[in-house]
Each structure stands twice: as structure tokens, then as C-alpha cells.
Amino acid sequence: MKLSTLILPLLLLLATAVTEETYGQQRFPAPEFESGYEYPDVSTPEPRALSLEYGDVIVLMGFLLITSWVVIKKRSRRWILWMSVGALLYFGFWREGCICAVGSGQNMALSLSDPAYMVSYTVIAFFILPLIFSLSYGRVFCASACPLGVIQDLVIVKPVKVPVWVQKSLGMFPFVYLALALLYAATGTDFIICRYDPFVGIFRMGAEFHLIVLGISFLLIGMFVARPYCRFVCPYGALLKVTSMFSKRHLSITPNQCIQCKLCAGSCPFGAIDKPTPDKLVKEIKGRTGKFLLYAAIIPLLMLIGGFALSSSHVFLAKAHPDVYLAHLLIDEPEVMDDPDNLDVQTFLGSDRTMDELVESAEEIQASFYTGAWLTGGFIGLVAGFFLISQYIVRRRADYEPNRGDCYSCGRCIKYCPVQK
Amino acid sequence: MERKKTKSRREFINSSMRFGMVLALGGVGGLAFRKSTGDQWVWQVDPFKCSWCGRCATHCVLNPSAVKCVHAYELCGYCDLCGGYLIPGHSDRSTAAENQLCPTAAIERKFIEEPYYEYKINEDLCIGCAKCAEGCSAFGNGSLHLQIMHHICVNCNECAIARVCPSDAIKRVKGSDPYLMKGDFTADGGET
Numbered sequence: 001m002k003l004s005t006l007i008l009p010l011l012l013l014l015a016t017a018v019t020e021e022t023y024g025q026q027r028f029p030a031p032e033f034e035s036g037y038e039y040p041d042v043s044t045p046e047p048r049a050l051s052l053e054y055g056d057v058i059v060l061m062g063f064l065l066i067t068s069w070v071v072i073k074k075r076s077r078r079w080i081l082w083m084s085v086g087a088l089l090y091f092g093f094w095r096e097g098c099i100c101a102v103g104s105g106q107n108m109a110l111s112l113s114d115p116a117y118m119v120s121y122t123v124i125a126f127f128i129l130p131l132i133f134s135l136s137y138g139r140v141f142c143a144s145a146c147p148l149g150v151i152q153d154l155v156i157v158k159p160v161k162v163p164v165w166v167q168k169s170l171g172m173f174p175f176v177y178l179a180l181a182l183l184y185a186a187t188g189t190d191f192i193i194c195r196y197d198p199f200v201g202i203f204r205m206g207a208e209f210h211l212i213v214l215g216i217s218f219l220l221i222g223m224f225v226a227r228p229y230c231r232f233v234c235p236y237g238a239l240l241k242v243t244s245m246f247s248k249r250h251l252s253i254t255p256n257q258c259i260q261c262k263l264c265a266g267s268c269p270f271g272a273i274d275k276p277t278p279d280k281l282v283k284e285i286k287g288r289t290g291k292f293l294l295y296a297a298i299i300p301l302l303m304l305i306g307g308f309a310l311s312s313s314h315v316f317l318a319k320a321h322p323d324v325y326l327a328h329l330l331i332d333e334p335e336v337m338d339d340p341d342n343l344d345v346q347t348f349l350g351s352d353r354t355m356d357e358l359v360e361s362a363e364e365i366q367a368s369f370y371t372g373a374w375l376t377g378g379f380i381g382l383v384a385g386f387f388l389i390s391q392y393i394v395r396r397r398a399d400y401e402p403n404r405g406d407c408y409s410c411g412r413c414i415k416y417c418p419v420q421k
Numbered sequence: 422m423e424r425k426k427t428k429s430r431r432e433f434i435n436s437s438m439r440f441g442m443v444l445a446l447g448g449v450g451g452l453a454f455r456k457s458t459g460d461q462w463v464w465q466v467d468p469f470k471c472s473w474c475g476r477c478a479t480h481c482v483l484n485p486s487a488v489k490c491v492h493a494y495e496l497c498g499y500c501d502l503c504g505g506y507l508i509p510g511h512s513d514r515s516t517a518a519e520n521q522l523c524p525t526a527a528i529e530r531k532f533i534e535e536p537y538y539e540y541k542i543n544e545d546l547c548i549g550c551a552k553c554a555e556g557c558s559a560f561g562n563g564s565l566h567l568q569i570m571h572h573i574c575v576n577c578n579e580c581a582i583a584r585v586c587p588s589d590a591i592k593r594v595k596g597s598d599p600y601l602m603k604g605d606f607t608a609d610g611g612e613t
Binding site: 026027028029030031033034035037039040042043044045046047048050053096098099103106107108111112117118119120121122124127128131132135190191194195204206207208242243245246247248322343344346347348350351395 | 431435436438439442443446449450452453454456457458459460461462463472474476482483484491492493494495496497498499500533534537539541544560561562568570571572574575576577578579581584587588589593596597599600602
């Protein structure tokens with residue numbers, strides 16, 4: 001008699017007795033084979049070796065060092081171009097966009113907030129190195145080490161000049177994006193920078209449809225509005241911008257004395273070359289001190305407003321977390337419990353997690369969102385305050401100079417300068 | 422004179438800001454470093470939490486998914502009537518395609534000896550839909566289960582499946598111990 005015929009009624013009996021807790025139990029004993037059968041091997045391929053991850057750090061370091069040398073000493077656009085092709089191939093198409101410095105801030109935030117998560121050395125290096133180089137030599141990372149940046153740089157065809165006020169106003173968004181990304185990362189909700197990375201789908205040659213559309217749109221727009229992601233979205237760029245503003249050394253357009261020939265003025269696709277300060281403006285500076293002080297004084301107020309505005313919408317923000325979303329859904333619309341197609345609800349109902357546990361977890365997450373939203377809102381208020389103040393700071397410039405915050409050190413302007421060493 | 426004064430003031434502001442930022446960077450880096458690991462993180466499915474919802478097949482950034490079914494042979498009962506292989510309540514007792522659970526016919530059945538059959542996953546065909554793992558857990562020993570295969574996984578910073586997993590079964594594990602295979606790994610999270 002075949003064993004299977006015995007099993008059939010046994011199965012039916014068991015099936016009725018199946019509860020969620022019994023999965024994985026040994027219902028049928030392991031057979032004792034007489035034919036000398038041996039268990040096959042189960043292949044468990046190793047992940048990418050750790051030494052290769054450290055290799056990535058060395059490659060990044062190499063890119064940053066060589067680019068710094070090229071930007072400061074060698075002064076060659078051609079070198080930067082080839083370096084950026086190299087970065088696109090290595091960090092973009094070979095490493096498929098992961099690991100990258102742009103998202104690494106999220107891991108740092110999660111590591112500082114979540115006791116269970118430890119960040120790896122590689123991620124710390126990817127976060128810190130470009131910022132240190134930015135403090136020393138400007139945004140050399142953007143020039144030819146960041147795959148997201150260089151893919152946009154390589155598609156620039158006919159850059160149009162973006163009006164200064166548009167450029168400055170949109171330039172605030174990266175700070176908002178950065179603050180929100182850190183909030184979502186620190187609360188363990190989501191890594192939004194990675195999730196909405198528009199180019200990773202192109203590097204991997206496959207992604208969700210809307211991400212591919214987003215990536216291709218950025219590249220198409222990028223043909224005319226140069227580096228749109230870097231200038232108006234990139235949250236890591238916000239950090240690089242601030243560090244680069246105070247960099248020790250920086251790319252200079254001319255190798256010697258500027259002769260004010262204006263040839264470089266139109267060469268920058270990013271609107272990052274500052275003109276010499278007109279005499280008229282210099283005279284006006286003194287009259288502006290009052291406004292400067294006024295805006296400086298209202299910064300704390302702006303921070304309070306920002307913090308208040310964001311913290312009062314903390315429940316809305318927190319709903320991005322699955323626990324909070326589910327708890328709200330079950331409380332507000334209890335009829336979803338009867339919906340057999342709602343996988344999240346059905347899985348929760350089938351699990352041994354109680355409603356009280358879910359609500360408790362959701363409340364904890366909401367509480368951390370409340371605190372986080374105050375910090376995030378305060379930070380956004382601070383950035384808005386600095387933005388206002390910066391309108392009333394006039395730097396006296398005699399020559400054409402790269403704007404240290406906005407300049408990506410791509411080296412295009414170098415070619416246009418007629419001055420010899 | 423006036424000009425020189427402005428310049429040196431600017432230099433002073435610049436260098437003190439730079440110094441402040443170096444300190445801040447050092448602080449953040451140091452804090453992170455204190456809680457860091459020399460290991461790397463990879464994603465893995467906890468088979469005891471998995472609820473076989475099928476999202477591993479549909480939400481991975483790769484197509485087909487990096488999640489595959491693996492077989493813990495030591496746990497398998499080698500049944501003829503396999504709950505992971507055959508659709509429950511199929512009418513005739515044959516292994517024809519319409520009676521198989523697996524949508525891609527990735528489970529290869531081989532006769533071993535009376536009355537035992539071996540079930541082997543063809544990884545190239547498996548899409549990680551968990552239909553077999555669900556059947557195996559419902560009617561059998563639960564020896565078929567999902568794992569993320571690390572030679573396929575691109576190790577996204579945030580796993581796209583983990584984000585939508587209804588039972589929170591996908592978590593970061595150390596790269597030095599990258600699998601949570603049933604048999605070596607028990608429900609309470611410990612290793613045997």
C-alpha cells in the first residue's frame with residue numbers, strides 16, 4: 001500500500017487543525033532512505049565580498065584625489081570629462097548606482113537614531129569623504145565622481161540661462177528634501193532619496209515605470225536646463241554646497257590675473273559664475289544693514305513657524321510608516337477587515353500581533369515624528385532665513401569668480417579664459 | 422586699507438566656518454563610527470515571519486526577483502502527495518502542469534525510492550512567488566521557503582520588497598552570515 005494513500009486522509013485532518021503557529025513544524029518525519037540517497041547541497045552564494053566594498057572606497061578616494069589635482073593644478077576640462085565618464089561607468093553602470101554618497105546620509109541618520117542599526121565603515125567613508133574634499137577643494141565629487149551628476153553633465157546640449165531668482169528659490173528645495181529624508185530615515189520609515197533616485201533605473205537598465213519616466217525626463221530637461229537634479233533636488237548636494245562655500249581652495253577660472261574679458265561669463269551652464277560687483281551696489285551696501293539685521297532677527301521666528309507647521313502635520317507625515325498607516329486604516333475604516341484583497345490588513349489579522357500592540361507601536365512612531373517634525377521644520381525655517389539674509393549680503397568682487405556654493409568644478413570655464421599662466 | 426580689512430574679515434569668517442564644519446563632520450563621523458560595524462549589511466527573508474503574500478515576486482527592483490525558493494532537504498518529508506508541488510484538491514492524480522502549484526514549473530520532482538520523491542527548485546525558473554512555500558507550510562513540513570539569493574540581489578540601500586512586506590519578514594542581516602535557512606535557523610531568531 002502506498003504511503004500516499006495513507007497521507008491523504010491524514011492531510012485533510014491536519015489541514016483542519018492548521019493554525020498560524022504550527023507552520024514549520026515537523027508533520028512528517030524525515031524518511032530513512034534505503035537506497036543510499038544523500039541530501040543534495042543547497043547553494044547559498046555569498047554576497048559581494050567585503051574587500052570589494054573597501055575597494056569601492058579606494059576607487060572613490062582615487063576619483064576625488066585625481067579630480068582635486070586636475071581642478072586645482074592641472075586645470076583641464078578634458079581630464080574632468082574622462083574622469084566623469086569613468087565614474088559613470090564604474091559607480092553608475094558597473095556598481096549599478098549602489099553604493100552612492102547621495103543616499104548615505106540616511107544610513108548615518110538611522111544609525112544615530114536606531115539602537116539596533118549599525119552603519120558600516122564603507123557607508124561612513126562614502127558619506128564623509130566627499131564632504132571633506134568639498135571643504136578642501138570645492139565640489140570635486142560633483143564634477144567627476146558622482147554617477148548621478150555626471151550622467152546629467154554628459155547630456156548637456158544647449159543650456160539655457162535660468163533666471164537668478166528662479167535658480168535661488170528652487171535651490172532651497174534640496175535643503176527641504178534633505179531635512180525630510182533625514183526625518184524619514186531617522187524614524188526608520190523609508191529611505192526616500194534612494195526610493196526616488198531617478199537615475200538608478202537607468203544604471204540598472206530596469207525599474208518601475210514611473211521611475212524610468214522620471215529618469216528620462218530629468219535627462220531630457222537636462223539637455224537644456226543643465227544638471228536639474230543636482231541644482232534643484234539633490235539633498236546631498238545641499239551639504240556639498242554649504243561645505244564648498246567655505247572651502248579652503250577652489251577652482252579658479254583664470255590661472256593668473258583676471259582681465260575682465262567676460263569670455264567665461266557665458267560658458268557656465270549652471271549660472272555659477274559671479275560677475276564683478278558693480279560700484280552702484282557697493283554704495284548701496286551700507287543702506288542695507290538694517291534689512292539684514294531685521295531678517296537675521298526673525299530667523300528664530302521662522303524656525304518656530306517651520307517647526308510648528310511641520311509638527312502639526314506630523315500625523316500625516318507619519319502615515320508613510322506602515323504601522324501608523326495600518327493603525328489609522330483599521331481605526332478609521334474598520335470595514336477593511338472584511339476585505340479579503342487587502343493583503344496588509346489580512347496579514348495583520350492573521351498574525352499573532354494584537355491591535356493594542358499595533359496601536360502602541362504606531363503611537364511611538366508618531367511621537368518620534370512629532371519631535372522630528374519640530375527639528376525638521378526648524379531646520380527648514382533656518383534655511384529660509386539664511387536665504388532671505390543672503391539677498392542682503394553683497395560681496396565685493398573685482399573679478400569674475402565661480403560661485404563656490406553652486407560651482408560643480410566641471411572646468412568648462414577654464415577653456416574660455418584667454419589668460420596664460 | 423578699507424578693502425584689505427573687508428578681505429581679512431571674510432577670510433576670518435570663512436576659516437572659522439570651515440573649522441566649525443570640520444568639527445561637525447568629525448562629530449557626526451565619530452558618533453557613527455562608535456556604533457559601526459566592519460561587516461556589511463545584506464537583506465534576507467526571515468522564513469518564520471514570511472506570510473507568503475507573493476510580493477517578493479512583484480516588488481523586487483529586479484525582474485525576475487532576487488528572492489528564490491530554497492529547499493531545506495533535511496526537513497522535507499519527501500511525500501508523494503506534496504502540498505508544495507500539487508494544487509490542493511486537484512482532480513486526477515497526475516503531475517500534469519494544471520495540477521502543479523508552481524506557475525513556472527520550477528519544481529523538479531524526482532523519484533528516489535518507494536514511496537519518496539525529491540523536490541528540487543530550478544533557480545533559473547523560480548520567481549519567488551511563494552506559492553509552493555505556502556502550500557508546503559500549510560500541508561507539509563515547511564521545508565520549502567524563500568531566501569534572497571545574494572549573487573542576484575543588488576543590495577539596494579532600502580530593499581523595495583522590505584518596504585511593502587506585510588509581515589515585516591525582510592530584514593538586514595550581517596554579510597558574514599547572509600542566509601536564514603530553515604534547518605540552521607530557528608523561529609526564535611537563534612542559530613542551531
